[in-house]
Amino acid sequence: MTTRKHTETISIQVLFDRQGNALIHGSFNEHTHASGVLLKQSLFAWHEESFYGTELEVRHIQGLELVLLPAEMVISFFAEAKRLQHIEWTWDNFAARLLVKLAPKLAEFLREKQYLPSYSAFQTGKLLWTWDEEALETDEQAALDVDEEDADAVDGLRAAFSASVFHAHYGSEATASDLRREFPLLFARNNTTDTGLDEKEWLIVIGWKADNAPFRPALQLLEPSDGEEAWRLQLVLQDKRDAAAIFPARLAEDGDVFGSWPSSWTAHVRLRSNSWLERLRASLPPDRLSHDRDNILSNLLDDEAAWRFLTADSQRLLEAGWQVLLPAWWETASRKKPRLRAKVSSGEGSRTGGSLFGLDSIIDFNWRIAIGEVDLSEAEFAELVARNARLVRFRGEWIQLDPALLAQIRKAMASVDKRQGLSFQDVLQLHLLGGEGTFAETEGNSAEQEAELAERIKLEVELNEHLIKLIGQLNQQTEHPKLPVPYGLRAELRAYQQEGYAWLAFLRRFGLGACLADDMGLGKTVQLIAYLLHIKENTPESDPNRLPSLIVCPTSVLGNWQKEIERFAPSLKVMLHYGNRRLSGEAFLEEAKQADVVLTSYATCSLDQETLQGLTWTSISLDEAQNIKNAQTKQSTVVRSLPAKHRITLTGTPIENRLAELWSLYDFINPGYLGSSREFTNRFAAAIEKDRDEQLTSDLQKLIKPFMLRRKKKDPAIQLDLPDKNEMKTYVHLTTEQGALYEQTVNELMEKMQKLEGIERKGAILAALTQLKQLCDHPMLLTKDEIPAIIDDSEPLVSRSSKLERLLAMVKELREEGDRCLIFTQYIGMGQMLKLVLEQELGEPVLYLNGSTSKTARDRMIDLFQSKEEPASADQPNVFILSLKAGGVGLNLTAANHVFHFDRWWNPAVENQATDRAYRMGQTRDVQVHKFISLGTLEERIDEMLDSKQQLSDNVISSSEGWITELSTDELKDLFTLRRDVIGQA
Numbered sequence: 001m002t003t004r005k006h007t008e009t010i011s012i013q014v015l016f017d018r019q020g021n022a023l024i025h026g027s028f029n030e031h032t033h034a035s036g037v038l039l040k041q042s043l044f045a046w047h048e049e050s051f052y053g054t055e056l057e058v059r060h061i062q063g064l065e066l067v068l069l070p071a072e073m074v075i076s077f078f079a080e081a082k083r084l085q086h087i088e089w090t091w092d093n094f095a096a097r098l099l100v101k102l103a104p105k106l107a108e109f110l111r112e113k114q115y116l117p118s119y120s121a122f123q124t125g126k127l128l129w130t131w132d133e134e135a136l137e138t139d140e141q142a143a144l145d146v147d148e149e150d151a152d153a154v155d156g157l158r159a160a161f162s163a164s165v166f167h168a169h170y171g172s173e174a175t176a177s178d179l180r181r182e183f184p185l186l187f188a189r190n191n192t193t194d195t196g197l198d199e200k201e202w203l204i205v206i207g208w209k210a211d212n213a214p215f216r217p218a219l220q221l222l223e224p225s226d227g228e229e230a231w232r233l234q235l236v237l238q239d240k241r242d243a244a245a246i247f248p249a250r251l252a253e254d255g256d257v258f259g260s261w262p263s264s265w266t267a268h269v270r271l272r273s274n275s276w277l278e279r280l281r282a283s284l285p286p287d288r289l290s291h292d293r294d295n296i297l298s299n300l301l302d303d304e305a306a307w308r309f310l311t312a313d314s315q316r317l318l319e320a321g322w323q324v325l326l327p328a329w330w331e332t333a334s335r336k337k338p339r340l341r342a343k344v345s346s347g348e349g350s351r352t353g354g355s356l357f358g359l360d361s362i363i364d365f366n367w368r369i370a371i372g373e374v375d376l377s378e379a380e381f382a383e384l385v386a387r388n389a390r391l392v393r394f395r396g397e398w399i400q401l402d403p404a405l406l407a408q409i410r411k412a413m414a415s416v417d418k419r420q421g422l423s424f425q426d427v428l429q430l431h432l433l434g435g436e437g438t439f440a441e442t443e444g445n446s447a448e449q450e451a452e453l454a455e456r457i458k459l460e461v462e463l464n465e466h467l468i469k470l471i472g473q474l475n476q477q478t479e480h481p482k483l484p485v486p487y488g489l490r491a492e493l494r495a496y497q498q499e500g501y502a503w504l505a506f507l508r509r510f511g512l513g514a515c516l517a518d519d520m521g522l523g524k525t526v527q528l529i530a531y532l533l534h535i536k537e538n539t540p541e542s543d544p545n546r547l548p549s550l551i552v553c554p555t556s557v558l559g560n561w562q563k564e565i566e567r568f569a570p571s572l573k574v575m576l577h578y579g580n581r582r583l584s585g586e587a588f589l590e591e592a593k594q595a596d597v598v599l600t601s602y603a604t605c606s607l608d609q610e611t612l613q614g615l616t617w618t619s620i621s622l623d624e625a626q627n628i629k630n631a632q633t634k635q636s637t638v639v640r641s642l643p644a645k646h647r648i649t650l651t652g653t654p655i656e657n658r659l660a661e662l663w664s665l666y667d668f669i670n671p672g673y674l675g676s677s678r679e680f681t682n683r684f685a686a687a688i689e690k691d692r693d694e695q696l697t698s699d700l701q702k703l704i705k706p707f708m709l710r711r712k713k714k715d716p717a718i719q720l721d722l723p724d725k726n727e728m729k730t731y732v733h734l735t736t737e738q739g740a741l742y743e744q745t746v747n748e749l750m751e752k753m754q755k756l757e758g759i760e761r762k763g764a765i766l767a768a769l770t771q772l773k774q775l776c777d778h779p780m781l782l783t784k785d786e787i788p789a790i791i792d793d794s795e796p797l798v799s800r801s802s803k804l805e806r807l808l809a810m811v812k813e814l815r816e817e818g819d820r821c822l823i824f825t826q827y828i829g830m831g832q833m834l835k836l837v838l839e840q841e842l843g844e845p846v847l848y849l850n851g852s853t854s855k856t857a858r859d860r861m862i863d864l865f866q867s868k869e870e871p872a873s874a875d876q877p878n879v880f881i882l883s884l885k886a887g888g889v890g891l892n893l894t895a896a897n898h899v900f901h902f903d904r905w906w907n908p909a910v911e912n913q914a915t916d917r918a919y920r921m922g923q924t925r926d927v928q929v930h931k932f933i934s935l936g937t938l939e940e941r942i943d944e945m946l947d948s949k950q951q952l953s954d955n956v957i958s959s960s961e962g963w964i965t966e967l968s969t970d971e972l973k974d975l976f977t978l979r980r981d982v983i984g985q986a
Helices: 036-043 071-080 094-112 119-123 138-144 148-169 173-182 199-205 263-273 276-283 303-319 330-335 378-386 403-414 424-432 447-456 465-476 495-509 524-537 555-568 585-593 602-607 634-641 659-669 677-691 694-707 736-753 758-777 802-816 828-842 855-866 908-915 938-956 961-966 969-976
Strands: 008-016 022-027 057-061 064-069 087-091 115-117 129-131 215-222 231-239 246-251 257-259 323-325 339-344 365-371 374-377 391-394 397-400 458-462 514-516 549-553 574-577 597-601 619-622 647-650 725-732 821-825 846-849 879-883 898-901 927-934
Touching: 008 036, 008 094, 008 148, 022 036, 036 057, 036 064, 064 071, 071 094, 071 148, 087 094, 094 138, 094 148, 115 119, 119 199, 129 148, 215 246, 215 263, 215 303, 231 303, 231 323, 246 276, 263 276, 276 303, 303 323, 303 391, 374 378, 495 514, 495 524, 514 524, 514 659, 514 694, 524 549, 524 555, 524 619, 524 647, 549 555, 549 602, 555 574, 555 597, 574 585, 597 602, 602 634, 634 659, 647 659, 659 677, 659 694, 677 694, 725 802, 736 758, 736 969, 758 802, 758 938, 758 969, 802 821, 802 828, 802 898, 802 927, 821 828, 821 908, 828 846, 828 879, 846 855, 898 908, 908 927, 927 938, 938 969
Parallel strands: 008 087, 215 323, 339 458, 514 647, 549 597, 549 619, 574 597, 619 647, 725 927, 821 879, 821 898, 846 879, 898 927
Antiparallel strands: 008 022, 022 064, 057 064, 115 129, 215 231, 231 246, 246 257, 339 365, 365 374, 391 397
């Protein structure tokens, strides 16, 4: 057996800094020093944590190169002792020898969690860790008993051990939070105060070590007995096994304790009582302690002092490790914040004594102030405030009166003029938001105080019987009065449609606007026609206030409205106000007064504002009301200016892109209800759209709910018996060609971003956005290669786009099963290419409808697709390609049971509308929706954003591309940059 020989010897010296980092120096002899690089390569050759020394820093000190080993690695490195065997390692100074000797033991302590918080560090306001010295062997303990010269090395070792504890067990935010919850006294705010404890007592107080005493010392606050005015503090011993068993005690000035307790406790009391006096002196204000030699807690407390103890002193005692026993009522009383309530007068609520009519109706009320179960009149509240006390006994209950809150209540009351009353809008909104209204000013308060007071003060409304019923009906939407179907209606209403028509009539009765926002295909048109018939049949012809209703709709559906009214309500007299021969002035007024319904378009409405303002319409209804979503357009402004007794909007998409669209709808139906546009943006839109503020989302839901009726096809109450709609995402890779062009486009954009500003920068971003989306479809859309009219072989076209290849395979499969499909794309060139390839591959006709398709051709395509010949002929089209804009609305294509979104739109509502061409009443099969997404591209990011926007739309009843132009260059790069690992092979 041969003995391994060392080829060289390296001597190691270690120096610690104050943080416990080790500075390591190596030398071959006293004249030859090892370089930092050589030392890293040799000493740390097996040290995986530092990536074999490569990640360690080299420092130059007095001409020498030293390797810095971070504190959290020191113990583990020297404990492992994994070093190159051909080198003889010698330990040349005390710190190095100390590490070699103690590191294995300290590493064991770390693994077994045998460590303690350092009491000496805690007293200086720090949290450090040390080992339990009682667990060291004699020789290990002796290694730490050093003279002053080597004390720095021991301190450094302790710092390295503490850093290892933090790194190994409490380095993450989650575990640090666990530590705070488990040992809150470690983080007490007054941890720099001398607590009067020794280290063992302190470890028991903070909960690190168990206390085997059968009791715990506590301070108890005693409230005044009947006939007394003073409060008292007393020391008590509380039985750990029975918290109700407490034994009063007196703490003398010399630290002795007197009282009666179980005899078995006496030894424990004597052992622990020495520190109680010092701990109280450290934790209580001096005026709480008396100079009574036999009882330092004999001072009496007035109400002010008791309040300070309840709110401040008790908290300091808890942080110092004391148990504190407070009166049983305090926890409840401390939560009883004053609530300001406007109690509505009895009767129907309005000053006229009749039914309310409109949000501006004025309601009389009286102030009430509630504190817990105590209900105060305005006079009783003033009397309590006049006492100028923080704790008041009133009607047998203790009440806490915070001066800041009282001042806030007085300001709130002063800010509302009782002589003018509250409007029904004020009352409704306060009730809907659970009383969280603020009329108070906060002048003179800091921003923190204002925020705190706004959180603590609640302005509530106490409704009378009439308003309780009314608001309950508004909020529930299922409890409003049922109405019989109008006699003249030639249609059988489904149950939900009858509820919708009755809801419109109910809101009309109170002059409150309505937004009927049912899903497309649920029959909003017939519900409004029933409502219009209801008005006609309940208004005598001799009534001088009998006036027509106005319907404003897109030009494309004017004819549809004429036919539907004629079909469902032939008794309604309809006047069409449209075209070059339309009437104006007195002629218009005379004819309109003879009609029940006047039909006009948004465009005509904008042109004929003055004419249409000549009547106060009995109702104005906006079909496809998203046409007024931009409140700043003339079209929107004109429509909102028309006078009417009742206002209704019909829309399947109350929000398409921004919450401002919702505001525009509501400002039409109930002007001012959601405040001005600026107020709405500041209060709701910004926080909900940017920060997804859940509380504000909930508040907005509550405010809009009474005036919006939104039913969806899948709602159980609708019972349409529709089949399922299954949505799935199909992910594809880019081809090599697509990937190269994609990266080139992004790089060009990034170069432009360094030069362009303002509108030019925005334009470049939007142009690049379109190019990238087109690239994900097919590179020919970007290269502008001419798409052939006829092809013999589709492979050259298909191979350049992974999407096209995947779509072709899926369409072939569904056609083999006899299924039919719709394919939506935004780009005309893509639609042409799809038609060309699919016709060549399937050997059957493929339909393609886009914005340039004539009405005649459009109708013929729909009829061809919807007709199903048995047996199927070779001329029967089974694949229908549509542009998203032209084919996304107004079509019934239930012959298809597959829907493909070849490229993605920014707006989930638009995509859903397109899908609903196939998924609507009349569909008998499950509908499969396939959404194509190119991996690693902007499309994948768009998909994530669409999910977020859909959540916003659903939560409140979604943003356009504009926000992208506001991103920084780095944010744009992150959004657009292609991940190379997802590019396919050519």
